[in-house]
Amino acid sequence: MPAPAEGVSAKSDMPQLLQMDLDIGDFCSDWSHCDLMSGYVARMVSHNRLDSVLFANLYSSALNELLETVFRVHGQTGTLQFSVQRQDNLDRVELVFPADDAIYGVYKDAVAKASHDNAETLYLEALFAETEPGPGLGLLELGVDYGARLSTDRHDDGRMCLIAELSLEGEKE
Amino acid sequence: MIAENAALAFAWSYNDNDQEFSLKGSLRPQKSDELSLCMSELEGSVAKVSGKFYVNVRRLVRMNNVAFHALACKILDLVRERADLSIHVTTSSVVGWATRKFAVLEAVSDKITVSEYDSEFYPGQTFLEEGGFIPILRTQTKLTWHHERTLLADHGLKPDMEVADICCGIGDFAVLLQKEYRPARLVALDHSRSSLDYARKVAGEFGVRGIDYVFGDASEMLLESDQFDFVTCRHSLQVFDRPELILRELFRICKPGGRVYVTNEKNSHCLGEPRAETIQKTYNEVARLWAHFNMDIELGPKSRRYLIEAGFDDIRMESFMVTNRDGNPQDFADIIQSWENVYAGQMAVQRGDSEEEIRALRKGFQDHIFAALHPKGYAGWPVWVASGRKPA
Numbered sequence A: 001m002p003a004p005a006e007g008v009s010a011k012s013d014m015p016q017l018l019q020m021d022l023d024i025g026d027f028c029s030d031w032s033h034c035d036l037m038s039g040y041v042a043r044m045v046s047h048n049r050l051d052s053v054l055f056a057n058l059y060s061s062a063l064n065e066l067l068e069t070v071f072r073v074h075g076q077t078g079t080l081q082f083s084v085q086r087q088d089n090l091d092r093v094e095l096v097f098p099a100d101d102a103i104y105g106v107y108k109d110a111v112a113k114a115s116h117d118n119a120e121t122l123y124l125e126a127l128f129a130e131t132e133p134g135p136g137l138g139l140l141e142l143g144v145d146y147g148a149r150l151s152t153d154r155h156d157d158g159r160m161c162l163i164a165e166l167s168l169e170g171e172k173e
Numbered sequence B: 001m002i003a004e005n006a007a008l009a010f011a012w013s014y015n016d017n018d019q020e021f022s023l024k025g026s027l028r029p030q031k032s033d034e035l036s037l038c039m040s041e042l043e044g045s046v047a048k049v050s051g052k053f054y055v056n057v058r059r060l061v062r063m064n065n066v067a068f069h070a071l072a073c074k075i076l077d078l079v080r081e082r083a084d085l086s087i088h089v090t091t092s093s094v095v096g097w098a099t100r101k102f103a104v105l106e107a108v109s110d111k112i113t114v115s116e117y118d119s120e121f122y123p124g125q126t127f128l129e130e131g132g133f134i135p136i137l138r139t140q141t142k143l144t145w146h147h148e149r150t151l152l153a154d155h156g157l158k159p160d161m162e163v164a165d166i167c168c169g170i171g172d173f174a175v176l177l178q179k180e181y182r183p184a185r186l187v188a189l190d191h192s193r194s195s196l197d198y199a200r201k202v203a204g205e206f207g208v209r210g211i212d213y214v215f216g217d218a219s220e221m222l223l224e225s226d227q228f229d230f231v232t233c234r235h236s237l238q239v240f241d242r243p244e245l246i247l248r249e250l251f252r253i254c255k256p257g258g259r260v261y262v263t264n265e266k267n268s269h270c271l272g273e274p275r276a277e278t279i280q281k282t283y284n285e286v287a288r289l290w291a292h293f294n295m296d297i298e299l300g301p302k303s304r305r306y307l308i309e310a311g312f313d314d315i316r317m318e319s320f321m322v323t324n325r326d327g328n329p330q331d332f333a334d335i336i337q338s339w340e341n342v343y344a345g346q347m348a349v350q351r352g353d354s355e356e357e358i359r360a361l362r363k364g365f366q367d368h369i370f371a372a373l374h375p376k377g378y379a380g381w382p383v384w385v386a387s388g389r390k391p392a
Helices: A032-046 A052-072 A101-115 A119-127 A137-145 B032-047 B067-079 B098-108 B125-130 B134-154 B172-181 B194-204 B244-253 B277-293 B301-311 B329-351 B353-374
Strands: A014-025 A079-087 A090-098 A148-153 A159-166 B010-015 B020-027 B051-063 B086-092 B112-117 B163-167 B183-188 B209-217 B228-234 B254-265 B271-273 B313-323 B378-389
Touching: A014 A032, A032 A052, A032 A079, A052 A090, A052 A137, A052 A148, A052 B051, A052 B067, A052 B183, A052 B209, A101 A119, A101 A137, A101 A148, A119 A137, A119 B067, A119 B098, A137 A148, A137 B067, A137 B086, A148 B353, B010 B032, B020 B032, B032 B051, B032 B067, B051 B067, B051 B098, B051 B172, B067 B086, B067 B098, B067 B112, B086 B098, B098 B112, B134 B172, B134 B254, B134 B313, B134 B329, B134 B378, B163 B244, B163 B277, B172 B183, B172 B209, B172 B228, B183 B194, B194 B209, B194 B228, B228 B244, B244 B254, B244 B301, B254 B301, B271 B277, B271 B353, B277 B353, B301 B313, B301 B378, B329 B353, B329 B378, B353 B378
Parallel strands: B020 B051, B051 B086, B086 B112, B163 B183, B163 B228, B183 B209, B228 B254
Antiparallel strands: A014 A079, A079 A090, A090 A159, A148 A159, B010 B020, B254 B378, B271 B378, B313 B378
16 A cells, blocks of 8 residues: 555545645744745645646645644644645645644534535624634635635544645636 | 735835825735734825725735734724725735635625726737637747747757746747747746637647646736746737836746847838838838827837846847748738738727728738738838846
8 A cells, every 4th residue: 555645645535645744843833834834835736737826826825724723723742744635626635733622622613614504704703803813714714715625533643633625726717 | 115024025015196005925924913014004094095095915915814804804994984985905816815805895895895907907908809819829920930939049048948938828839939949847827818728728739738828917927036047928018008017027037047038019110012101101000009009019129128127138139020921921911911900990990090091001901911912022020039138
């Protein structure tokens, strides 16, 4: 069986494009890592898209919101496993990171809101709130603006998995 | 003003004359107070005006939700506090997320409008896209390629280079480049989705792989800086009312030591025999016609000045004449006929020319065709080629 980075994802049947494992503490040591990683990965996975530049810009924006969310809400120690898969025009981003039950609850709640029928109203409420935006705003935007299908999964090893499935090409073409 | 770190490399400026506050770059702060200076300058700019205030985010390439929350709330507060104020946000069609993101502002206040900046920078695009121009563009490229095929090498193009063809139109020049020069990478950019669709279709049919056709605004490209060895921009500076903005971008994406190659025309120098006089008269009028639409079809010989002023050195420049002797004279005649159709049939009509003026304009085109097809005739269309090196 090929290593996950060379074949299909361990958690989906989709072919894997890229996988990175890094220490959550290292990742969260500098805010700019979200921007750098999203830009780098977007460039890596965009070369064979219909319009590589438009796609990379959109992909980077979506991925950055996921990474910024994890940067803000995650468990103290452990590994952040980041992988991207693609089947035709469907891109799947999978982030596995340390999370206790409380943190898992935050994500479960945010994903439920992003998938809810009134997600757009919830997004506007969160966006125009008086206070600093909560950690769920990025996920809400992904659901509303990017049509992302979000899901979570609990792992036995004290980590959780956040999955976003995106279809970024074709909307503006 | 400029703020600079990896995730937060952005700048803002205020144009009092246009009541326009512009933001550009990458805006991904961790906390909204990182934007406090920018937000207070936005507030200060708005305080000086009444009526409509413009927020220009066309060159804002990246923006996270922290920044959007701060900006959106500020814009909403401003219109709520001031009865006399409305705000218009201008986004760009080449930044995929921007229009959708900002559109929510329209939903929360009728004093905020959002629109996608698109064609106002390209006065000639409508004529060229709607004029049934595609077959003729292919013929034009066929005839100019006859000359440029070897000229490109003289201007520094070699195999395995990283190449960009900006304002690629229907992409046929990029296909010829790909076949002849085998670049390591070839990006072909244009602002017309229909032209790009056509380009991808043709490349697919011809089995030409490796050309990355991308949508973009040549004056504000998403392409990163310093990445191409050779950048071409053909027959396009003459179509823009501010060619220096395009050249600034061509300079930016070119690697230090790389070269930018431009071709442009001087239509008043089109010539033919017999009937030289009416031909000359028509093309002098064509130059005035283009100028009416803020385009400079006389730009060719000015290319050297433009390149120098854009910061290039080692300028190489020459001209070639596409003629009825370059192949089948009918090809040349077909090009002239298409010019007549667009210039006399559409542009002159739109300018408000009288029937008599249009008839006189058509006469020179028909005489040019006559010269091209005459067994002893000669007809020419001059093109200026210039390239400059980006200093290393």
